[in-house]
Amino acid sequence: MKLTGAEIICECLLEHGVDTVFGYPGGAALNTYDALYKYSDKIRHILTAHEQGASHAADGYARSTGKTGVVLTTSGPGATNIVTGLATANIDSIPMVAITANVNTDQLGRDSFQEVDIVNIVKPITKASFLVERVEDLAPTIRKAFSLANHGRKGPVLLDVPKNLTAQTTDYEPQEPELPELIQIKNPExxxxxxxxxxxxxxxxxxxxxxxxxxxxxxxxxxxxxxxxxxxxxxxxxxxxxxxxxxxxxxxxxxxxxxxxxxxxxxxxxxxxxxxxxxxxxxxxxxxxxxxxxxxxxxxxxxxxxxxxxxxxxxxxxxxxxxxxxxxxxxxxxxxxxxxxxxxxxHHFDDVELYNDEYPQPQDIINAVNRLKADSDIIATDVGQHQMWVAQFAKIENQRTLLTSGGMGTMGFGMGASIGAQIANPDKRVFLFTGDGSFHMNLNELVTLKSYNLPVIVLIMNNSVLGMVRQWQKLFYGSRFSQTDPHRATDFVKLAEAFGVTGMRVTCDAEIEPAIRKAMELNGPVVIDCVISPDDNVLPMIPPGKTINEIVTEM
Missing domain, CATH: 3.40.50.1220 (TPP-binding domain)
Structure with missing residues (x-):
């Protein structure tokens, strides 16, 4: 049958079992988005506030399900805005397919409006990247992208599709998706x-x-x-x-x-x-x-x-x-x-006091979530001290229930990942642990939580500083706190309410569990501002390049 390139994109997504994509429209992607309108009964599109949020959402979708996450963007800045998301997925071996639009083929290489060579930009941070130059090559390239993303060591693949190809028509024949090839043991001896x-x-x-x-x-x-x-x-x-x-x-x-x-x-x-x-x-x-x-x-x-x-x-x-x-x-x-x-x-450090009793203690916040969540519920994190406290104290009982940026250490990852995980797992509860520094990176995605009424509970470990960097400054830079006390005046409760999201604040241990219980009862997006000490540190700590014999237990 004859289909447009835009329709072929939708059909190929369906071939590979894709029912949800994350993205943001734009001029070069209009034909594809017009086709998505026609396929809206089969493919759900989640509109984020920013393309970076869409890329992290596709990543969180993939991490929480084992399926391939899909992100769609327009050309130029739309494409470059997903670079961090691709790098994050690449180093953690997460299967993703990114489909970016580009200007018409006759405008490539002319510094056209919103043109960028995204294929070469992302080569070092993807398994592969392709520029599709003929509409006849579109379906084979999409199929190759899904195959590569899931073959061997998994990872992201990008294909760039000029706008005119999405309007052109060609023959399309459905195919069964290629199953990932089992990598045989190369050295059985x-x-x-x-x-x-x-x-x-x-x-x-x-x-x-x-x-x-x-x-x-x-x-x-x-x-x-x-x-x-x-x-x-x-x-x-x-x-x-x-x-x-x-x-x-x-x-x-x-x-x-x-x-x-x-x-x-x-x-x-x-x-x-x-x-x-x-x-x-x-x-x-x-x-x-x-x-x-x-x-x-x-x-x-x-x-x-x-x-x-x-x-x-x-x-x-x-x-x-x-x-x-x-x-x-x-x-x-x-x-x-x-x-x-x-x-x-x-039990070696049972008697060591690590935290300041005047504030809610990080481990008490995490332990409250441990008590209240189901084993199948999902914890997502951003990057920083809170991430390491989660690694130390959260009780992760089931596979694919901790979503965190391991290799790239991407601040701002958690909000998008939470959206993707909650969309993919509507029967589960998603808890996002973040810091005030990480939360500021992508707080715009609160609008996405509200737009889709996703019951994500965001717990901000708010110490009003860039905690992990500040901890290193204490240890290795003579407590010279250069640019790690940003003096921000953000009221996270009012901010949440401005987005139409419920906001709460926790200032002592006794308030932790009641706040989380109330958030769970509301069954909608909630932000809980947990005010912790700026002097709490993640301990123990083995300094970089050192061994267990040089472990730090107090600062």
Whole structure:
């Protein structure tokens, strides 16, 4: 059948099971948006306040469901406004397809109004980017974009579509979407050697990464950990891959992880990395990280093998397949003495007072949410101190229920991600933990929460400073607080009300739980301004490039 390019875009989205897209219209995208009007009974379009919010919403949609997020924009600034969203998704391996409009093909390269070479701008921060030059190539390119976004190590793909192509017609034949190809284990001979290392280990540990969730391998992962009876230390991206309440879950690893995860890393004799990158925020001093142990890496991306930390053995392939192969034929192991030692380490800092009692305490705010939310509810974060407090105190029991910008550390990510997650999961409650600094980045998306009446509860950890940067200034810059006390006079309650959103304020511990309960009862968007101390710090902390032996517990 003959269809316009704009109609082909809609049909290809339906081919790939897309029922929701996030975006913002503009001149170059008008034909596509006209087609979306005709397809509105099949494809829901969520209009955000800004294209960056749309890109983060597509990301949050993908993280919370495992589906591919889709963002649509117009040309020029519409396209460049999603660059941060693409970079955020890329480093965290989130499947997204971005479709940007551009000027007519005969206007490309002429500095035309709202023209930009978005394809080359985003090449370093996407899996691939394409300029579609003929309408006949449009459907194949869209199909290729979805395939690439989900093949191997997942990530974002962009295709740029000139306006005239969306008006032209060509033949269109529906196709079944291409299923992601299972990446076979490239070096199966390593399996027996690694099984022997596991069988001989006295103090094994597992370093869990976000690749476990990307591979949809949480069940296999937990079964493997139980089989070898090894404690699990989770990167920020892996929280939820194993329930926080599981006896083998030690907690968050890295710069702001617990003393216990640092000690497990320093004292294990075998470290098994599952879908993790050995990021600098985890490994610290990479020369000393796990230097006493044999290190095994399970990874789908060959570029990650030995990139940051030298490993003794590795399995290259799909993580689900790798875990299944390693478990096959192994006997049940038991490491009770090792696990008992870890329980002792968990209580090492029980008597250390970390927070100021005159204000609501960050852990009390998070613990109140722990008590009131369902395990299936979703927590999103922005980036800063609040993000690390969530990693320390939130009880993440289910996979895909923590949405946070891990590798890019994108302030302003949380509001868009919350919108995408709530749209994708209307039967769940989304809680957004943010700081006053991060919230200022994308507070305009409150209008989106209200427009769609999304029952997201926004909890602002409001210390009136840029807390994480200020904490580093305390530690490493002689308390010279350069530009981290912005002296802003924003009244977040009045701001929320100006957007038509309910606003509340919490100034003491006794007000925390009643405010959250009331917010949940309202069943609409709510902003809770939680006034915390500007001097609260995220502790313990291992300074950058250091080891557990140099952990900071007071400031």
């Amino acid at each position: 390593s399996i027996r050697r690694i099984q022997k290392l596991i069988a001989n280990a006295k103090r094994p540990m597992i370093y869990a990464g976000g690749g476990i969730l990307s591979a949809d391998a949480c069940d296999e992962f937990v079964a493997f950990a139980e089989l070898i009876d090894a404690p699990v230390c989770c990167s920020l991206m892996a929280l939820g891959a194993i329930p926080a309440s599981h006896r083998l879950c030690v907690g968050n690893i890295g710069m702001h992880g617990g003393y216990e995860t640092g000690m497990v890393t320093a004292e294990c004799d075998l470290m098994i990395s599952c879908g993790a990158r050995f990021s600098d925020r985890v490994a610290g001093d990479r020369e000393k990280f796990g230097e006493q142990a044999k290190i095994v890496q399970l990874e789908i991306d060959e570029r990650e093998i030995n990139k940051n930390v030298h490993v003794d053995e590795y399995v290259l392939g799909d993580l689900k397949a790798s875990l299944t192969a390693l478990a096959a034929g192994m006997d049940q192991l038991e490491h009770s003495e090792w696990l008992e030692q870890i329980e002792v380490w968990k």
